[in-house]
Amino acid sequence: MKIALAGLPFSGKTTLLRSLIAGGRSAAGTRPDAESVAMVKVPDPRLDKLTEIFKPRKKVPAQIEFVDVPGLGFDTDAARTESARHLPILRQADALVVVLRAFEGGDVFAYRDRVDPQADWRELHSEFLLSDLQTITNRIDKVKVSLTKPNRTKAMEHELALLQRCVEALENEKPLSGVLTADEEKELRSFGLLTQKSIVVVRNLGENQLASPPPVPDEMRNAAAEVLDLAATLEAELADLGPEEEETFLKEYGLTEPAVNRLARACLAACRMIVFLTYGEDECRAWPIAAGADAVTAAGAIHSDLARGFIRAEIVHWQDFADHGDIKGCRDAGKFKLEGKSYLMQDGDLVVIRFAV
Ligand SMILES: Nc1nc2c(ncn2[C@@H]2O[C@H](COP(=O)(O)OP(=O)(O)OP(=O)(O)O)[C@@H](O)[C@H]2O)c(=O)[nH]1
Ligand SMILES: [Mg+2]
Structure with a gap:
C-alpha cells in the first residue's frame, strides 16, 4: 500500500x-x-x-x-x-x-x-x-x-x-x-x-x-x-x-x-483495505488485505502454500475476543468459527489457517 x-x-x-x-x-x-x-x-x-x-x-x-x-x-x-x-x-x-x-x-x-x-x-x-x-x-x-x-x-x-x-x-x-x-x-x-x-x-x-x-x-x-x-x-x-x-x-x-x-x-x-490478525507465541501479526477478500485469499497473503493446501480457517471476531478475553472463552461461548474458502474476511478477524500440502 x-x-x-x-x-x-x-x-x-x-x-x-x-x-x-x-x-x-x-x-x-x-x-x-x-x-x-x-x-x-x-x-x-x-x-x-x-x-x-x-x-x-x-x-x-x-x-x-x-x-x-x-x-x-x-x-x-x-x-x-x-x-x-x-x-x-x-x-x-x-x-x-x-x-x-x-x-x-x-x-x-x-x-x-x-x-x-x-x-x-x-x-x-x-x-x-x-x-x-x-x-x-x-x-x-x-x-x-x-x-x-x-x-x-x-x-x-x-x-x-x-x-x-x-x-x-x-x-x-x-x-x-x-x-x-x-x-x-x-x-x-x-x-x-x-x-x-x-x-x-x-x-x-x-x-x-x-x-x-x-x-x-x-x-x-x-x-x-x-x-x-x-x-x-x-x-x-x-x-x-x-x-x-x-x-x-x-x-x-x-x-x-x-x-x-x-x-x-x-x-x-x-485504499479499501481491512486488517486481519494472526496470533501465537511465535508471532502476532496484522495483515492488510483488500476489503471483500475471501479466506483463501487471506491465506495466500500469508503464504502461497496456505492457499494451495487450504483446509479451513478458524475465525474469532475481534469483538468476541474482546468480550470473552481469550480464545478458550470464545470456544466455550461458541464464538470460534470454522470457515471455508469462500468466507468473506472481516476487519479484525483473528485467524488460524489449517492447511496441508
Ligand atoms: N506553526 C506551524 N508551523 C508548521 C506546521 N507544520 C509545518 N510548519 C512549518 O512550516 C515549514 C514547512 O514545513 P514542511 O513540513 O517542511 O512543509 P512541506 O510541505 O514539507 O514543504 P515542501 O516540501 O517544501 O513543500 C517548517 O518550517 C515547519 O516547521 C504547523 O502545524 N504549525
Ligand atoms: Mg517537504
Missing part, C-alpha cells in the same frame, strides 16, 4: 511524515528536491492486546508506505515544470493524502501569500483535473490513430467511447472517481489518473485552532474520502515522546490519540 503525501509548498508534508514515525525524527531523510519514503507501522490496539496475551517473539504491525512529495507549485512556469516532474509519484500511489496549510505563522513562507486551505484545495484539485485531461487526450489521439489501421478492434472503439466520457466529466470539473463503474476503474487504472484516486485531506491547523477547527467546506468534504484536522508540528513533537509523556501531552491539547492512528485508519479505508 503506497500513499503519496501531496500538497502545495510549505503545507507541512515533511513535518507530518516525521510525525508518522514513532521516535523517528531522523528516519525519513529530507531531500527537498526529491521524494523520500517512510514505512509507517500502523498502530493497532488489537495487535497490542494480542501481543500482551501471547508474548510472541515477534510482533509485526501492518505497514503503509508513505512517500513525501516535494511541494507542488503552479504559480510560475518554473514551478509548474518542476511539479510535473513529481506527478508520476502521485500517479503510482494507491491513494493520496493532500496536506493543506491552515496554520498561520508569519515566519513560514506562504504559497501565493495566502493561508487559505479552501483556495489551496481548489487549486490542487483543478490541477489534478487538468493533468488527467492531458493524459486522457494524449491517449485519445493514440487510439484514434489505431482506429485508422486495418487491425482496428471493437475494444479500441469501446476504449475511445470511455475516454471521451472521461473528457466530458473532466471538462465539467467532475473527478473520475465519481463517474466510472468498478470495471471502468480497472480498465483505466494503469494510467494512474489522479482524480480516480481516493483522497484523504489533512488540514494542518495551528495549535490554537485545534479546539474549534473551522467548518469543512462542502466541496472539500464531497471530493475527499475523509477530512482530518491535525497540527503537524504538535504531532511531530508527540512522535518523540515515550508512552507516559505521550498521555500527558495528548491530554494537555485535548487530543484522544496521535493523528497517525486516525491517518492510518483513513488511508486503509481510502
